[in-house]
Amino acid sequence: MPPDNPALPEKPASIRNAPLPTRAAYRRSPDDWRDQVLYFLLLDRFSDGQEESRPLLDRQHRGAARTALPDGTPWRWANWAESGAHWWQGGTLKGLSSKLPYLKRLGVTVIWISPVFKQRARLDTYHGYGVQDFLDIDPHFGTTRDLIDLVDEAHRQDVLVILDIIFNHSGANWVYPGGQRTLPYKPYPGRHPFGRWLGAGEQEINGVQGPSDGVWPLELQDPECYTRAGKGNLGEGDIGDDNAEHKRTDFFDLRDFHLEADGLLNDLARCYKYWIALTDCDGFRIDTLKHVTFEQARNFCGSIKEFAAGIGKSDFFLVAEVAGGDYNQERYLAAVDRNLNAVLDIGDMRRVLHGVAKGYEHPARYFLDGFDPRNTMAGMGSHRNLGKHHVSVLDDHDHVWGDKIRFSSEAASEHQVAAAVALQLFSLGIPCIYYGTEQSLAGPEASERGFLPNWNRADGSGYATRYLREAMFGPTHPRQPKPGDPAAPEAALNKSLPGFGPFGTAGAHCFDEHSPAFLRIAALTAVRRKYPVLRSGRQYLRQLSFLGKPFAFYGPGEIVAWSRVLGETEALCLFNSHGSAGRGADVLVDASLNPTGSSLTVALNTAQAASPQPSSYNGFHPVGSSLPVRRRPDGTAYVEVRSVTASEVLVLLNRP
Numbered sequence: 001m002p003p004d005n006p007a008l009p010e011k012p013a014s015i016r017n018a019p020l021p022t023r024a025a026y027r028r029s030p031d032d033w034r035d036q037v038l039y040f041l042l043l044d045r046f047s048d049g050q051e052e053s054r055p056l057l058d059r060q061h062r063g064a065a066r067t068a069l070p071d072g073t074p075w076r077w078a079n080w081a082e083s084g085a086h087w088w089q090g091g092t093l094k095g096l097s098s099k100l101p102y103l104k105r106l107g108v109t110v111i112w113i114s115p116v117f118k119q120r121a122r123l124d125t126y127h128g129y130g131v132q133d134f135l136d137i138d139p140h141f142g143t144t145r146d147l148i149d150l151v152d153e154a155h156r157q158d159v160l161v162i163l164d165i166i167f168n169h170s171g172a173n174w175v176y177p178g179g180q181r182t183l184p185y186k187p188y189p190g191r192h193p194f195g196r197w198l199g200a201g202e203q204e205i206n207g208v209q210g211p212s213d214g215v216w217p218l219e220l221q222d223p224e225c226y227t228r229a230g231k232g233n234l235g236e237g238d239i240g241d242d243n244a245e246h247k248r249t250d251f252f253d254l255r256d257f258h259l260e261a262d263g264l265l266n267d268l269a270r271c272y273k274y275w276i277a278l279t280d281c282d283g284f285r286i287d288t289l290k291h292v293t294f295e296q297a298r299n300f301c302g303s304i305k306e307f308a309a310g311i312g313k314s315d316f317f318l319v320a321e322v323a324g325g326d327y328n329q330e331r332y333l334a335a336v337d338r339n340l341n342a343v344l345d346i347g348d349m350r351r352v353l354h355g356v357a358k359g360y361e362h363p364a365r366y367f368l369d370g371f372d373p374r375n376t377m378a379g380m381g382s383h384r385n386l387g388k389h390h391v392s393v394l395d396d397h398d399h400v401w402g403d404k405i406r407f408s409s410e411a412a413s414e415h416q417v418a419a420a421v422a423l424q425l426f427s428l429g430i431p432c433i434y435y436g437t438e439q440s441l442a443g444p445e446a447s448e449r450g451f452l453p454n455w456n457r458a459d460g461s462g463y464a465t466r467y468l469r470e471a472m473f474g475p476t477h478p479r480q481p482k483p484g485d486p487a488a489p490e491a492a493l494n495k496s497l498p499g500f501g502p503f504g505t506a507g508a509h510c511f512d513e514h515s516p517a518f519l520r521i522a523a524l525t526a527v528r529r530k531y532p533v534l535r536s537g538r539q540y541l542r543q544l545s546f547l548g549k550p551f552a553f554y555g556p557g558e559i560v561a562w563s564r565v566l567g568e569t570e571a572l573c574l575f576n577s578h579g580s581a582g583r584g585a586d587v588l589v590d591a592s593l594n595p596t597g598s599s600l601t602v603a604l605n606t607a608q609a610a611s612p613q614p615s616s617y618n619g620f621h622p623v624g625s626s627l628p629v630r631r632r633p634d635g636t637a638y639v640e641v642r643s644v645t646a647s648e649v650l651v652l653l654n655r656p
Contacts, residue, residue: 107525
């Protein structure tokens with residue numbers, strides 16, 4: 001046990017007056033969060049630490065990992081899909097710890113973990129958003145000690161940890177009168193009567209007695225802590241209306257907190273201060289911030305920020321999803337008085353990112369529309385500092401806007417996703433990679449998708465999101481039964497279903513460090529880490545000229561090029577957005593930064609990074625080669641880029 005990690009204190013039953021844990025020292029915040037590369041994972045679907053007991057998936061022969069169940073039932077796609085929608089797969093905190101070296105080699109510097117707190121027993125909330133005890137770890141994932149050890153080991157490997165937290169609602173810990181899980185919505189100020197608490201076995205009880213009954217800590221057991229407005233429309237009402245329907249409704253059957261209740265907001269904030277003090281984590285992703293008022297968000301975030309600063313974390317990272325997609329991000333950031341570090345770009349910007357990387361969208365949609373402060377789509381601005389307030393997202397666990405499938409599900413190649421990640425890594429903002437992106441997770445091959453229920457179709461139940469959540473570690477079977485059932489051991493398996501493994505398989509993992517996407521993304525993160533201009537420089541979309549055409553912004557399906565400029569350094573980033581054919585162009589560069597006789601040196605070529613022998617690569621534009629800066633009679637400065645193969649990425653610098 002590290003000397004700065006004290007003995008684990010007894011979990012308090014009440015949070016309001018409980019002393020918070022202390023450490024001898026805490027990890028300081030990074031100087032600039034733009035220097036980081038985030039990696040978001042669903043803990044249940046990432047790793048159980050037992051991959052050595054399973055083979056690495058042979059992606060060319062996936063049928064070998066689609067075998068009959070122990071009772072002889074043949075492989076059925078409906079069973080695989082059922083496993084992914086309803087069942088815990090078995091990922092753990094110790095499993096994540098075992099994969100820290102893998103993530104380091106990918107270039108990850110920050111792990112964002114889905115909620116780890118204790119869930120309502122016997123329910124299928126493997127995603128972690130149905131909390132029953134805000135001061136305990138769900139036994140599916142491990143123990144409080146496992147979380148502490150994970151953060152300590154991550155810090156030893158120079159990796160930071162962000163926890164996903166919820167203060168808008170609790171799990172389905174009680175029922176309305178008559179045992180109703182949901183009731184029709186009552187507009188403000190209407191409230192339904194409180195019913196009864198649910199016990200560990202989901203039976204109705206009059207009072208909370210055991211640790212798996214009702215909700216914990218004690219302060220949350222007051223019925224006045226809950227809005228009790230029933231189930232309404234999560235998108236209804238103006239974001240500026242404190243009593244809008246989307247701020248009062250239950251989140252399906254998850255119970256909305258009545259944050260105006262005396263002391264409740266402080267109690268919830270204190271629960272999360274407890275986890276900061278105990279684990280030394282480095283930030284929070286705040287779930288459903290769009291469902292609380294601006295004042296509540298400001299007060300909660302400010303309280304967390306002040307506490308963290310008091311123990312030496314001067315810039316404890318707070319990031320959130322907000323209402324209105326990308327349209328209202330700046331409004332939220334201003335309203336929360338910058339107590340919120342950043343917002344997640346999960347609206348139109350995520351979809352445009354997909355389209356530009358695949359050659360379906362004009363690059364101006366991303367670089368000019370998306371980063372123009374006068375444009376209401378995102379309003380990010382082109383100035384280098386505004387990137388501090390946005391986390392770039394390519395895929396996530398919900399896809400609230402757009403298709404319910406990963407980028408690679410309809411990609412032209414296994415490595416096309418690396419071009420999209422290059423856009424994230426080398427444009428303004430803080431990049432976030434979703435788990436499995438580096439393995440091009442995509443679900444089953446296209447020929448099998450017709451057998452899958454709700455493939456890429458939202459059905460109102462949320463089950464379409466299952467295809468965003470394959471289990472990388474390749475479980476043979478899902479977990480069964482749920483923790484809290486005294487009739488069977490916690491580790492028992494449901495052998496009537498296959499595990500929800502990668503690419504429509506079970507029993508084989510896909511932590512392949514030689515996969516086409518992994519090799520390229522690792523090279524991308526390495527060059528980003530090496531050159532500050534790629535993290536904090538100003539940004540300019542560059543014009544192209546080809547086939548005798550004048551310099552202009554062309555697309556889609558052509559070279560996409562942009563520069564990052566920091567001081568006198570220019571980094572020219574580009575990729576071929578065509579998914580199957582080579583492309584080339586003359587690419588404009590800054591004439592003042594690149595005088596006559598100068599050149600740009602290739603710092604990255606993803607085709608070379610992924611080649612069997614990178615050191616003997618003999619293709620176009622090898623790393624270390626130079627492109628002379630040429631000039632047209634009007635003084636326009638450019639470089640000649642030729643024969644960039646499909647979806648490959650180049651980075652060139654004038655001052656390598």
